[in-house]
Amino acid sequence: MAFFEATHLQKRFGDQVVLEDITLSFEADQLSGIMGPNGAGKSTCFNVLTGHYRPDGGSVVFDGKDITGLEPRKIAGLGIARSFQIMTLFDEFSAIDNIMIALRGTVTRAFNPLYDLPGDSTTMDKAADVLAKVGLKGRELEMAVNLPYGERRALEIGVALASEPRLLFLDEPTQGLGVDGTARLADLIGELKQSYSIVIIEHDMKFLFKLADKISVIHWGQVITEGSPDELRANEWVQESQLGEAASC
């Protein structure tokens, strides 16, 4: 059984069918990609996989445990972290504070009047480590709102990593990033890939082709094809498209 398995997921909103029948699996220590054209159901799929929407049918199993319909916080508690397509940072807080809030147990300890959070060097060190991992060493005290867009995205990934996840989901991480920002993010994720199991939903095919071990293509609310970047690239139509040109250089 795979590390993470979704079987026959269905999701409707009234007459609108967004997920027809989605069966997906992700392996541990791999980077799995989900891609699809606009309106294919990518974000809904992401929200069902991470528990933000309850599916109308089908099941989701993480590391042998059925997590279908579980509350998002319980899913997070099992070690699944996710980023959001829109930024979810505390703008008026420094980079390191944003990470500290997300560290396990920080919030509960902070309610303890006998506990001095800023004076806790272990928590501080941990948060600094996370920032270093996402390339933000030296930016610890910068307010989140003052960070450039690309660094905000990196900080957001840092917030997700702070919970020490066993599986990290990223929703359209290249959204809003320019060519440079996307290239830097690709380097960062290439690094993180060495030590985390990651799932990325992305419409930028080139980005995924560069990073993913396996890609599932979603369209019409179904997985229409799956394979390694090389397998998908071998398709004659892909060869003839701009993607084929990009993939070969």
Place this chain on the structure above:
Amino acid sequence: MSTPQNTPMLHVKGLRKIYQRGLWNKEETFRLEADFQIDKPQVVGVMGPNGSGKTTLFELITGSNQPTDGEVMCAGQNIHNVKYRERDRLAIHYHQSYQVRHFRKTKPSFMMERPVSDYPMVHLFDEPQFNTQDGYIGFMLDFFKRLRAEGRLVFLCVHPNEKFHVKIMREACESYIFVQKGQLSFADDYDNLLENPDVQNYLGALAAY
């Protein structure tokens, strides 16, 4: 659940849909007639001018439109007798990009049957958006082939106005239905389809590709 052997995947029996206007002096504005049977899994190309009845035909096959006469049997089951929300387990209509499933309700759902299948037997793709720049066409064609290999019946409706549309049809489809003014004609392969002067007329210069 399985379907009995020798049951056609799709049997369209004496199907007629007539649209009229006027209350007293009824005047017929459109008439679609279809009568055919498809026994085996395959990918069927559907072509025809705008307003010829292609989408109406798809709506009748998927049970979202009520026929004036006749019936549609999917895997031996009359689709118009199946519960509305579950009709797409028999035949599913993929619109260009969005998936809205709306059914004209004629009687309460509890009086209707459950479908014999839990994954659609018949998949009807209504003018899917093809874009040569991103390579998705290749993945979509793979999907049609996979559905067929899994024993499904696939209809692919394309209104060719570019060379690559003809290429897609020739690559994906094994047989063809040409719809014009509500009448259907059938062809076993692309060459056979082109023998029809109406098709040549419709495709114009694209017929050469």
